[in-house]
Amino acid sequence: MSLVARRIREGSKKSFGMFEKAMALAAGGADLIHLEVGRPSHDTPGHIVEATVEALRAGHHHYSDMRGLAELRSAFAAKLAAENAMDVTAEQVLVTNGLTHGSYAAIMATVDPGDEVILLEPYYPQHVGKIELAGGKVVMAPLDANADFAIRADLIEAAITPATKAIVLINPCNPTGRVFTRAxxxxxxxxxxxxxxxxxxxxVYEAITFGAKHISIASLPGMAERTITLFAYTKAFAMDGWRLGCAIASPELVAAMMKITMNDVTHVNSFIQYGALEATLNGSASLAEMVAEDRAKRDLVVRALNQMPGVVCPEPEGTIYAFADVRAIGMPSQVLAERILEEAHVVVEAGSFYGPAGEGFLRVCFGSESRERIEEAMVRLGTFLGRL
Incomplete structure (x- = not known):
């Protein structure tokens, strides 16, 4: 008898892609420039930190509302009304330990064994394991690279069967950088x-856009009751280590998700929610500064990549990722990423990590390093590609 549950033994092994390979090289002292992990290079704005420290000093050390701080849920509902055209109440807001926790609760609360869940490919790999843990089956709907990875109803409908329960959408999209249009x-x-x-x-990347308008699908007619929308403070406010997010759904779905969250975490850390409240109420200036810096780094990366042989890189409309087309180089993207790591000491992610539809692309994160380090990475990468 195995002491490990079958769902763990037989499920997909979570991979961190090129990050794992890079760590082995870094252990030998290599000077690596990390453009693979979506970790913000900014520090959390000081006023958010101070609000959290003040919450500790004020004695917010104890259990709080299982759904999340009431003031935070009310403020986030007001934010959604003002910015996302979503008419929700505080009772439809569930505070979570980041978007990862929110998506886990959403999937565990809605997916039965045998249910099929469609991921749009290129997809975010982390969703796969959660669906499998719930007993669901992952079904891929590949999007067309030659159509800028646009949502096409025919490609998605071809993946729908009587067993289909849900579709996972990432908008703005990691890894492609697309911000999907209303159409x-x-x-x-x-x-x-x-x-x-x-x-x-x-x-999660709703606030990091560069001219394109982000639209929440839950704001469209008939979608509020059949959508679980997941947000986080991770990227926009450089709060990745804080593990804070919000899930928005109908009262019925929030109650179902709470059966998961109350059993796995009880509720989110009390005092850090005051930092999230400060970000929600007073974070717009800090956010604008960080997005402006991300835009400058995006422009730097896109301009440099498009000057390299065999590379075509469209401007990302959002997120902190460029999805560079390297099909003309004629090398499998995983092989190319590994050679870039070993020979140029720049870490980028192979497009194939996000599914077969991403083959022939490299995901380059421009949000994870300083502008100076990104400039150095582009010099190294250009030199390497010029030698091929």
Missing amino acids: ELEALAELAIRHDLLVISDE
Whole structure:
């Protein structure tokens, strides 16, 4: 008899992609420039830190509301009304330990064994393991690289079967940098309504856009009751280590998700929620400064990549990632990423890490290093590609 549960033994092993390979090289003292992990290079703004320290000094050391701090849930609901055209109450807001925890609770609360969940490919790999832990089956709907990875209803509908329960959407999209248009989201919404499907919408990068308008799919007609929308303070406010997010859903779905969250964490750390409250109420100036810096680094990376042989890189509309087309180089993306690591000491992610639809691309994170280190990375990368 194995002491390990079958769902763990037989499930997919979570991989950190090129990060794991880079750590082995770094252990030998190599000077690596990390453009693979989506960790913000900014520090959490000082006023958010101070609000958290003050909460500790004020004695917020104890248990709080299982759903999350009431003031935070009310403030986030007001933010959604003002910025996302989502008409929700504080009772529809569940504070989570980051978006990862929110998506786990969403999937565990809605997916039964045998249910199929569609991921749009290129996909975010972390969702795969959660679906499998719930007993669900992952089904890929590959998008067309030659159409800028646009949402096409025909490609998604081809993956729908009587067992399909949900579609996972990431908007703005990691890894492609797309911000989906209203027409694309309406096409997806029409499918969800016609086939009676749930949409789990990961919107962690909602605030990091560069001219394109982010639209929450839950704001479209008929979608509020069939969408779980997931947000986090991770990227926008450089609060990745804080592990703070919010899940938005109907009262019925929030109650179901709480059966997961109350059993795995009870509730989110009390005092750090005051930092999230400060970010929600007074974070717009800090956010604008950080997004402006991300835009400058995006422009630097895109300009440099498009001057390299065999590389075509469209401007990301959002997120902190460029998805560079390297198909002209004629080398599998994983092989190319590994050679870049070993020979240039720059860490980028192979497009194939995000599924076969990402083959022939490299994901380059421009949000994880300083501008100076990114400039050095582009010099190293250009030199390497010039030798091929």
